[in-house]
Amino acid sequence: MLQLSAITKTFRLAKRRKAAEEAVDPRERGRTFYALDGIDLEIPNGGVLGLLGQNGAGKTTLLRILSTSLKPSSGVVLCDGEDLTKNPLEIRRRIGFVSGNTGLYGRLTAREMLQYYGRLHGMQTEMLRERIDELSATLDMGAFLDRRNETFSSGMRQKVSIARALIHDPEILLFDELTTGLDVAAAESVLAVVEMCRERNKTVLFSTHHMDEVDQLCDRVAILHAGRLCFEGDADGMRQQAGESFLDKAFLKIIRAEPGEVAA
């Protein structure tokens, strides 16, 4: 189980903005920007948690903290009772992370890249070969596995990124806007991976802007707005709380009810 208690993440701003600009974003206080502000969240093992929020709401920052690439400014994140910041190397063995912006090494082939990350995870050659074959079959990568990454389409790149995150068979998967920029067919095959992870009882945190994906995949939903958690429950709970049958409308109603929301 992942437990987040009072997680706050601040960044130091390059220079103090003018008073008029400062008033626009309440998260800027002096030269400090509050990307996350007092997040409490419990994520049970297994199942898919959909992380929703507008651009800049703090979804990526939260996923980066969970992936250990960022440290929280205050608060504690426990993974099965173990503090994430105390033993990040051990946590990294259990986590796989993919974002829409995740890049590939253009001069390596997909296979070479998977081998690289597998070795970084301490995998033996034979085990690595078997795992690459398995992922290649699952993600239908056989046709381009030995081609250089720089020649790939967006869909192929995202498949390689996902394979890279799954190479060490992690228990927890953090997917940040996985389908951004993908065409319908590519998005469908990528979402099939999320489905597969759920079937294999992996814990998946899945940030997205697409409400149909939430309906299709997520067991639970958390909504972040301006660095704060403003909803936690399931999709039906969202509809009920907002009194809307369409999920996108329910989402908008929930975040607009939050203090600090700027009228569109």
Add this chain to the structure above:
Amino acid sequence: MRGGVTTVFFKEMRDILRDRKTLLLMILLPIVVVPLLLNSLISFVMEQQKEAETEVLEYVIFGEEHAPDLARAFAETKRLKKTTIESQEKLVAAIRSDEIDFGIVIPENAASRLAEKSQATVELHFDNASSGSRVESRVDDVVDEYNEELTKARLIELGVTSSRKRRAVLEPVRLSEKGTGDIREVLGDNVGGMLPYFFIAFCFMGVVYPAIHLGAGEKERGTLETLLLAPIPRHQIVLGKFLAVFSGGIIAVLLNIASLGTWIAIKAGQLRGTLGTMIGSIGWLDLTLLALMLVPVAAMFASLLLSVSIYARNSPEASSLISPFGIVMIVPAVLAMLPGVELNWFWASIPVTNISLAMKELVKGTMDYTMLLAIFGSSTLIAGLLLFFCTRWFNRESVLFRM
């Protein structure tokens, strides 16, 4: 199973060696440029010498009748060809338009001054902006020879008949120079200052692209974050990357020196005279020591440029941040070329300059090997500190996720 450092290192080397631009700067240029440059330099010097030996200078002379013996001396000198122009007023224009190389003007009073054993003045007109030295030295030779004959005649008239006495009158005290430096030392002092500059420049070039690619390039591609999620300590990632960048510099330097060594082996047999002797006296041991001297330099450059590169948001920013270091790197190398800057304990502690001075001493063949240890020590210490800084830098969120 490989460790984290070797896994990162081998992957980075594979990545680097698949980039054409890096290959050009790291492999092709170091092999080709030094022999080409040295060949061009030697060809130019030899061409100049040959031209000086064979070139015929055209001149005009005015007032010939006032010093006919001197005019004859010019006329009898090989590779000087007398010609004429309309008038003395057009002398300057004729020189400027390259119609003639120089003009001699003997004033009216020259004959009387020479007759009464006084000093006569003869004017030499020439283009001192372009062909100055070659005209001046050739005319000097003619006038010197003429003066010598005249002096000899005048001294005989004064009763100084023997050549020994004449020398004693003309030069009461003669300075006999006894230089202790052998030919390698003398030429090494001149050429030896240049070589480190080339090697250091190539070492820098060999490091630049790998540093940009493996630092800022990772951010730009969006691969840095996934790499940071690998379950290995950050310092192993930095060390793997550092070793790859460092190897870039070392490969460039080794190829550079191997290319120079091959060139020396070929040219030493072909070139005669002092140049051939000097080139022939540089052995493979000297070149090996030269290569060793550059190891800490490559390490310093690799740590420094990797730190700068990882700070940059993208490759263009990294390039613009690294460019000034290219100029800064030249300064200590140039310092070693300045007169009076010799290898001592003070200079042995100044990075890059110490290496340049040591390389100069190696080429000269006058290296004090105890100094070599001090240089290695101080350079390695600085390289280590820079690497430590780079590792710390790699652990800072504000650097890795700079907005």
